[in-house]
Amino acid sequence: MKKTLVGVSILGSLLSYAQEADTLKADKIDEVVITGYLTKDSPSANKMPLKDIENPQVYNTVNKNVIKEQVVTNFNDAIKNITGIARLWESTGRGNDGGEYYSMRGFSLQPNLVNGMPAFNNGTLDPAGIEVLEAIKGPSGTLYGGSVISYGGLLNVITKKPYNHFGGEVGYITGSYGLNRVTADVNTPVGKSMFARINAAYQKQNSFQDAGFSESIYVNPSIKYIVNDKLTFFVNTEIKKSDAANAPMIFLSRYSPLSFSSIDIFEQNYKNSFTSNDLSIKNSTFNIQAQAQYRISDNWTSSTILSRGNTKTDGYNHYLWDSANGDEFTRYISKLGGETNTTAIQQNFVGTFNIGSVKNKLLFGLDYFQREFLIGGTGWADFGTVSLVNQSDTAAGTLTKPAVDNALAATSQQIGSMKTQIYSAYVSDVVNILPNLSAMLSLRVDHFTGNPTAYAVEKSKATTTLSPKLGLVYQPIKDKISIFANYMNGFQNVEPVENTDLNGTKYFAYFDPEHANQWEVGTKASLVKDKLSITASYYNLLVKDKVMPDPTNPLSSIQGGEVESKGFEISVVGSPIEGLNVIAGFSQNISEVTVGDPTYVGYRPEEAGPRNIFNFWANYKIQNGALKNVGVGFGANSASNLYTLNRAGIGTFTIPSYAVFNTALSYNEERYSIILKLDNIGNKKYFSGWSTVTPQRLRTLSLSLNYKF
Structure with a gap:
């Protein structure tokens, strides 16, 4: 009886706190409104509240509802819902840049932003x-700088935030x-006036190949403290530890004429990992x-953010290098160590004001x-030869820690x-010229010192760079088109x-x-009582000043290379009828x-990914009758041919197009x-690659059980 009374007392206190908190008028930090698949008016794209x-910029979103409904257990499966993006490399785990690589609008990128800050x-x-x-x-260099973006765009993760009442959910997924x-x-x-939230996950899964596994634990505690109706503090922490045995990347030779003419020999080795679970990387x-976040006045807010990050690598990494004879690959292996520390400080002021009758929304x-790598x-050692024709590995019996450590000792x-250290200032003003016509004027000044990349052997000279951004939006039907x-x-x-x-x-x-300069034109529509969103655009992107070999001296490099990337994208997301959720997209990119270097001029860059990419997912929940709920x-994901190796004197190796279909019953x-x-x-x-050939996951069955409280 006493236990019951104590439980009721605790629950009553929680509800009381929640009711009192709901009366507070403090601003909500990084608020995003989610309805079904729709994520309405996220401020991150321009660092200010803007519908x-x-x-004037295009962005796609995948929210927690999509992730749950599709039983997503890894980041790549979430990415497949974004228009025009494809994975190039899986995670290697190596220091500084061991995360997954993707291609968007013809350029490679990694997910290096959390809540708009480097991570x-x-x-x-x-x-x-x-x-x-x-x-x-x-x-998006104007608002985000050059250290965490790609010319094709950027990936930003908005984390789950505390809310003002008690609640939660637990889940379990098992499968293939x-x-x-x-x-x-x-x-x-x-x-x-304080609220806490914790998200946590533990996952263990083996590879679809004959060896390989991944095991991880993730904890994400966060706190929101409402000091008063003007000042709110928010603290978000992410901790993840993982251990994985990854199959070695299979690299085609970049320096010898291609000795492969089709994907057949790689399909025959589809389930051969050429690794062992003994060689893992942590x-x-x-x-x-x-x-x-401080509300200065009814029209002005201040946001001050401090972030610190640390990521470490410890373990074995290996790859298979093409011997250029149409069969053999040499294994190179290393035991990697490394640590990256980052510090970022950001101060934003956002406000609205009028100049005469013209309304302005200003960001400063x-x-x-700072990043230190x-x-x-150890160094790299040769460790056996793999034959694709015979499906054999000369080191198959010695892929153990003691044997590899012995080889690496020498x-x-x-x-x-x-x-790297970067100091920046930026300003952006959205001017409402007419009720249905607005212009965005933005500029960034960026001062860089240090090493531009983690593996640069020499510091660059201190550099100051200007990055402008302009946008126009005309609404023939206000808030609709x-x-x-x-x-x-x-x-x-x-x-x-x-x-x-x-x-x-x-x-x-x-x-x-x-420098990359893009112009883009397009249209956006909010239809079916704002339940369906459609975006279509055409862009042209030109990158200048790329470093290339000096045509008068092959032992020197000069600037002057150029890459052009242009294309069309259309995205559809929403709930056009009750019970139906849809997310779909199609993109075509010509790069x-x-x-520049005659080896590459006239060729599609190898980082550009497939020319055509299509994604679709629809889910219908029965609303009435015996099958209610x-x-x-x-869903489907498809991509056209991918030129994983594509250069003069070497040749072109084509990864074939594919279409993969998925389904769910709930x-x-x-x-x-x-x-x-x-x-x-x-x-x-089917395969992915970036001068590599990497088999992708085969058929997978998953069962998800979830309970809310």
Whole structure:
């Protein structure tokens, strides 16, 4: 009886705190409104509150509802819902850049932003903490700088935030290849004005190949403290530890004419991992963000954010290098060590004011970013030969820690450190020229010192860069249809190169930053009482000042290379009828090296990914009758041919096009749900690559059980 009374007392206190908190009028931090698949008016794309339909930039979102409904257990499966994006490399786990690589609008990128702040990861991201995944399209250097963006865009993870009452959810997923995944999401008031939330996940799964596994634990605690109706603090922390045995990447030779003519020999080795579970690599990640949001007045707010990050690598990494004889690959192996530490400080002021009758929405921001990469580990050793024709491995019986450590003992150890520091200021003004016509004027000044990349052997000269952005939005039907155009700029600092002049003297050559300039036109529509969103656009993106070989001296490099990328995208997301959720997209990208090294001029860049990409998912939940709450989902992902190796003198190796189909059957009540998901229904063999050939996951069956409280 006493236990019951205590439980009632605790529950009553929690409810009391929640009711009192609901009366507070403090601003909500990073608020995003989610309805079904729709994520309305996320402010991250321009760092200010702006409706999507009045935003001159394109972005796609994948929210927690999509992730849950599709039984997503890894970051790549969430990404498949974004228009025009494809994975190039799976995670290698190596230091500084061991995370997954994707291609968007013709350029490679990694997911290096959490809540708009730099957050590096050498492994893979866990979907348990994701509220919304944003893909912000185009070279967004004006607001985000050049250290965390790609010319094609950027990926930003918005994490789940505390809310003002007690609640939560627990889940369990089991499935093919020994999948076991446990998740928990618990939110609770811890005082009259403080709220805490913790998301956690544990996952273990084997590979679809003959060896390989991944095991990870993820914890994401966060706190919101409402000091008063003007000031709110928010602290978000992410901790992840993982251990994985990854199949070695199979590299085609970049220096010898191709000796392969088709994918057949790789399909015959589809389930051969050429590794062992003894050779694993450990990755740990720690990120913390502290934010103070202050309402200065009815028209002005201040946001101050401090973030710190640390990611470590410790373990074995190996790859297979093409011997250029149409059969054999040599294994190169290393025991990697490394650590990346980041510090970022950001101050934003956002306000509205009038100049006469013209309304302005102004953003002014300051940025500081520092990254230090500590290199460790052994050198590389040859360790056996793999034959694809005979499906054999000369080192198959010795892929053990003692044997590999013995081979690595004779290699030289890699030790060193690289540091980058960037100071920036930016301003952006949205001017409402007419009630249905607005213009965005933005500019960034960026001062860079240090090493532009983690592996640069020489510091660059201090560089100051300007990055402009312009946008126009016209709404023929207010808040329903808009026509937009933008000009956007992105930039990246280039590492020095050791040149040799015609007299044989060596010297370091320093370069200006590369610049990408994009113009884009398109339209956005909010239909069916704002339940369906459609975006269509055409873009043209030109990258200049790329470093290339000097045509008058093959031992030197100069600037002057150019890459053009252009294409069309259309995205559809929403709930056009009750019970039906849809997310779909199609993209076509045409990329070409237009000026530069004759090896590449006229060729599609290898980082550009497939030319055509299509994604679709629809789920219908029956609303009435005996089958009420039963849901049926169906989806597809397809891509055209991918030129994983594509250059003069070497040749072109084509990864074939593919189409993969998925389905789900679910039962959803208010408190619980059961979802049975089948991915890759046809057990399709398909590949990804970036001068590599990597088999993708075969048919997978998953069962998801969830309970809300």
